[in-house]
Amino acid sequence: MPDKDFREILKKVNQFEISNNTDIIELINSLKETGFNAKRLALACEIYNEMINQSDCVKFFGLAGALVPAGMQKVIYDFIKEGYIDILVTTGANLTHDLAEALGFHHLQGDIQSEDVNDSYLHKEDINRIFDVFMPNKIYEGIEDFVSKLQIPDMQMSISSFLKFLGEQLPKNSCSILRICAEKKIPIFCPAFTDSGLAMQLGFHHQRLNLNHFADMLEMVNLAWDAKTAGICIVGGGVPKNFIMQSLQFCPNSAMYAIQITMDRPEQGGLSGAALREGISWGKINESAKYSTIISDATIALPLIYWFLKKKQKETKKGY
Amino acid sequence: MPDKDFREILKKVNQFEISNNTDIIELINSLKETGFNAKRLALACEIYNEMINQSDCVKFFGLAGALVPAGMQKVIYDFIKEGYIDILVTTGANLTHDLAEALGFHHLQGDIQSEDVNDSYLHKEDINRIFDVFMPNKIYEGIEDFVSKLQIPDMQMSISSFLKFLGEQLPKNSCSILRICAEKKIPIFCPAFTDSGLAMQLGFHHQRLNLNHFADMLEMVNLAWDAKTAGICIVGGGVPKNFIMQSLQFCPNSAMYAIQITMDRPEQGGLSGAALREGISWGKINESAKYSTIISDATIALPLIYWFLKKKQKETKKGY
Amino acid sequence: MPDKDFREILKKVNQFEISNNTDIIELINSLKETGFNAKRLALACEIYNEMINQSDCVKFFGLAGALVPAGMQKVIYDFIKEGYIDILVTTGANLTHDLAEALGFHHLQGDIQSEDVNDSYLHKEDINRIFDVFMPNKIYEGIEDFVSKLQIPDMQMSISSFLKFLGEQLPKNSCSILRICAEKKIPIFCPAFTDSGLAMQLGFHHQRLNLNHFADMLEMVNLAWDAKTAGICIVGGGVPKNFIMQSLQFCPNSAMYAIQITMDRPEQGGLSGAALREGISWGKINESAKYSTIISDATIALPLIYWFLKKKQKETKKGY
């Protein structure tokens, strides 16, 4: 922060208002002139929009947290469909839940206090709980049935290649993340793949399977290296965040744009909550990068960001 | 939770989508069928709308946190103007910042990394920092000038009476919370009033001032007692939350509706983060109440709730 | 941060160990050379010890959160008894709970999952819940009985004078914070006093009571002004934090030592979670102050700090 110029960059806080004509673009533009997480949300929207507008920007998207069970599958699907994601890094859990929905199974939600239901009761009823969302245990039977019949072409293929193969086997008319990524040739990386119910079923039924994790790791460094401009959006931290970050660390490139949506904080020193500016010291993020961390549940922030981007991009295409 | 009926109340999670025609009402209605804080936000919107629609519902609104500096003054002003708040309980800090804006002073905000600016530098420049919002120290001179000239009618009046008097002295064309409350005869309670810059200036210039805090405390119990239906919305916790809660505790009444927007959590045992259901044990919240806690920065959640309510109420009035 | 010297101040992280002879002093001294909150805890211990050793240091102690119900009454009592607190600022709730214990009533705790007990059941049983601690509602009757018989000497005395009077009425052999403060002439400030069950009972039974909050506010500024060296320890934030901070803001003095124990974070802009360094911009904390924020439940950090201080002070007195 060049302190001498600081007074000059200060502007009036906008006591913003909602009018009859407020739309998502006006809301976000107004919030940009406020403070705290509202402002950071608005800055994140603006940064993401720039990432999309810059044609040589490769958009890395890290996704952790149980977002598919929480009803965010279609939003992520749309991020991919609209071209807002070039490389997806996620958890095995999200892929397991995505597969379940793609095969026609559903996660369940209840009334306002359903998170207080007794867990022993749920266990007897064969219902697994994810805070206030529920997953009937029999969904695993459906996944098992599907997985056991897979004709895996190569027991030593990379995980990303396997996930592409998997996506191609899924019904066309679903909102599956696996399916749309396969269609649009968006690679999915999943470094902790064996930490998932999907991998468990694969392991039980395909005993010789040894998907190559190292191939993905090296491929990811190449992708980071080759990106003319690198932009990253991190949802929830975890392994997806670190995997994207280390790829930028171990190549000469660094991110010019960075967005982070998380409830984790920096003080306990874990990577999930680490401030984005800390990434500058590691060479993961460029010192002239634009970045914004939003402390928010992704189920609130992600739909708003998508809503903004979709409307904004439509306007851009129309030549506004 | 009557476990036997639990399976019956479970519904499919909605993998919701943003379409070209999405508006705030559709967004919130769709999020209601998802999970985590997105669902809780939607439930809070629905509960608040019910509170407004039920004509005998007295809407208690507790407001803590530096929301005026963060650009939320106009949103709160509009909550009051539209009749969404019947009784306001807030902090001296918010009133101090509201007065500053009403007198024509402004809070300032800077570019994306302004929260990292050096605090010693700011001190030399006479700029006070509130995370990423800035308040020039000379604003206090403006407040002092105004406060020193006040002709306070009664040195022992209640704080709420004093705040009404104060609001009446403010310019008509401002978005002042103090002004609109005075105009609409919405009482403002501020139990920790002397914990503020405004009270400090009052104390310096009106040495015999002894505003009656006990009168407010008892008046507040009466208001809680007389409410045919009590509904509460708590932003940020703190003294405003407890003051509303204790009024319901010390009368036979209890809240039928309760909303809470906070980043605090229950595990360390403080009241700010206490779960709303805990209020049932105290008789503050009715055991058949509808309630929802949103873990979110209020600068994100509050504008969305207001946006929803305003559009929904407009539709309701049109007879949709 | 003078960057040029930065490499020189860096030292090896201590991979610390617990030996057969580890005591609390060795533990804290070792943790000082680690990282994250362990290090911050150790720094806070060291800073507090310096505050005690510096004879002209006035130690302001802000206490928010339900610490008396959680079994921390005796620790705070000992802080006062040992002379580690010169001025106490706290919430009405803590004083209400302190009074209850002083009158022979008790808070209750249960087995490992007692926080999950049904709140409607508790309400029927007249038991109030504070997360995993319970307060039988009949305690209020005991408080009421005591309060109704009080012969308050002056209906317009300051709150701190009233609290001194109150402490003098309490049994000598209790661990009451009110009692020990009265005995040791440690002033207690409680800016949000009417936000408490104790004030409620006072208001019901002494209708003409109008304790002077403004007198306390001004007295507190004088105490801050007169402190040769000011040191502050903030537990939990809230009104006690702000009240201490504003006293330093509205006088030429500023804190040379500052400790903060909280679970609140800076990003949502509330004062409770504000970084201590932010206080430098306001002139509340000196730019050359030593300070440390510990992100921790106070029920864990406070006993450890007291344990360290007591043993360290004993050694100091022995001339180690």
Place this chain on the structure above:
Amino acid sequence: MPDKDFREILKKVNQFEISNNTDIIELINSLKETGFNAKRLALACEIYNEMINQSDCVKFFGLAGALVPAGMQKVIYDFIKEGYIDILVTTGANLTHDLAEALGFHHLQGDIQSEDVNDSYLHKEDINRIFDVFMPNKIYEGIEDFVSKLQIPDMQMSISSFLKFLGEQLPKNSCSILRICAEKKIPIFCPAFTDSGLAMQLGFHHQRLNLNHFADMLEMVNLAWDAKTAGICIVGGGVPKNFIMQSLQFCPNSAMYAIQITMDRPEQGGLSGAALREGISWGKINESAKYSTIISDATIALPLIYWFLKKKQKETKKGY
């Protein structure tokens, strides 16, 4: 919670005190009768001690977060050396940092405000920042040098076998987690191994490496299945938590003891912050299990737990 018996299980909260003779065992025993996280810490100590005392209990330990950089390497080493851990699941990052320390490199820490140092400056100086801990980038050269010379016996061995091989190559007189696990035949699982600097260097220098992740996944289910009694201790959540939990989910067994130390919370629905009782619904945790979640930075809680266990176990062996 059998409500009828609830009143009977309630006991007085202990207003605990520190005396001249307080030791860690007395401290923890006293805190057990308090509330909030102090009580939960004490319960966790007691539960872990029971796990150790029960000879057929297999103790699964999940470790996430940058604990080695923060000076916790020796504590974890001692947990293993003393026999308090039977199966370790951790992150690649912790193993990378452990290897660095084992090879004679060191993490660095600075003075009280070192977390505010400018990240661009650090980048120029080739120093990587982990909140307030620093890692000179040249450490990677040391790791690379070591890794490049490794004579890996089998390119398709499981990760746990490879980590055992790796530990055997390390100097005997270090406090390395890898070394002590190899010596004591404690398996280390690392499901997200390729998400680490260590794996990156391995991949660069051993291009045909394809360590078998699936073998570990299946082996882990067998270990969970075979455990007469399963006990788990989760530090920090993440992949290690889920990997332990899924092993218990996919076998008939479930944990009889469970401890969790984390700063994550349940409301956003991620597994890291999920309540332990939620694990009951999945069959991961037994409905009659003893469990305790401590909301605390592990750098504070873990040393205290170890200190308690070591002293308690010494007493037990002496026949107290």
